[in-house]
Amino acid sequence: MNYFSKKRRKYQRNNSRISYRKKRKYSLNKSNSKSIVIVIILSFFVIFYYLFIISEHFRVQSIEINQTKIISSSEVENVIFENISANQYQLFPRNNIFLLEEENLKKLILEKYLKVEKIDIVKKYPQSLKINITEKNPLIMWCKAEECFYLDINGTAFAREADVDDLKYDKKVIKIIEEKEIAEELALSEKKEETAGDQISLENIDSVDLVESDETVNEDEPFYQKIFLNEKVTDEDFLRFSLSLNEKIESMSAFKVKYYKTKGTKTRELIAYTDKNIRIYFDTTQDVTVQLSYLEDFLSSVIDDNQFNSLNYIYVKAGNKIFYK
Numbered sequence: 001m002n003y004f005s006k007k008r009r010k011y012q013r014n015n016s017r018i019s020y021r022k023k024r025k026y027s028l029n030k031s032n033s034k035s036i037v038i039v040i041i042l043s044f045f046v047i048f049y050y051l052f053i054i055s056e057h058f059r060v061q062s063i064e065i066n067q068t069k070i071i072s073s074s075e076v077e078n079v080i081f082e083n084i085s086a087n088q089y090q091l092f093p094r095n096n097i098f099l100l101e102e103e104n105l106k107k108l109i110l111e112k113y114l115k116v117e118k119i120d121i122v123k124k125y126p127q128s129l130k131i132n133i134t135e136k137n138p139l140i141m142w143c144k145a146e147e148c149f150y151l152d153i154n155g156t157a158f159a160r161e162a163d164v165d166d167l168k169y170d171k172k173v174i175k176i177i178e179e180k181e182i183a184e185e186l187a188l189s190e191k192k193e194e195t196a197g198d199q200i201s202l203e204n205i206d207s208v209d210l211v212e213s214d215e216t217v218n219e220d221e222p223f224y225q226k227i228f229l230n231e232k233v234t235d236e237d238f239l240r241f242s243l244s245l246n247e248k249i250e251s252m253s254a255f256k257v258k259y260y261k262t263k264g265t266k267t268r269e270l271i272a273y274t275d276k277n278i279r280i281y282f283d284t285t286q287d288v289t290v291q292l293s294y295l296e297d298f299l300s301s302v303i304d305d306n307q308f309n310s311l312n313y314i315y316v317k318a319g320n321k322i323f324y325k
Contacts, residue, residue: 147160
């Protein structure tokens, strides 16, 4: 091997060593860079987790609830704090304002307080909740088995009369009493008249003495079974008829309704008890406006003051006929 060949080989070996060292150094630098990036990312998440999840700065500390009439705002506040403070030292605290689940809180309040119609929750960062509670507005007081309950728009019992001060309600509540033996309050123990009374000259209306109702009641029906909270007491059709009837009948100046009675919604009969001691019978399956128009025509065109004051009952629910006594 000549001199130049040796030189060339030596040069190649040196270049190879230099190249290897450079590659190794580059690889180390690249590995170190990745490690630094990972450390930075982890540090960021740790800091974020501490500041926004663990830190007390974003824990709910105060709850603002609007003024309520029926339920206690302070009691609702305590229930919410008790719920969100449970297991607060877990990995993701429930009282953290970012993690707080509004829908779960709404469900909790609606299930615990039947008197609540609607609840809205607004987060006020960093540490507060603003809660607006809408209470149910009772439409009907339904009495049965010596106990009365307030019903909501769906006909569901949501409060006992004994548990609520009536003065807290702004709106007048209709009172309906469910009794099995209402028929006995009539003169139905008397024998049915074989012949009709005097016919009254009123278009589309015949007037005769009252005959007993053709409504039948299942003797096995649990009339005296107690009502329970959150139980559906009546259907929407019966409820709508009752509300519409009461609204329209209030405009009649001849009398005022003190309360209503029914033998149960299955009979579809509703009886108005007036301040003149006159009972007026309605059919909840028929149009309320038509029945009231018959009643108004009867009172204005047929009955004078003396006759009206001596009336015992008016039976409107017989189609285009009115029975009275």
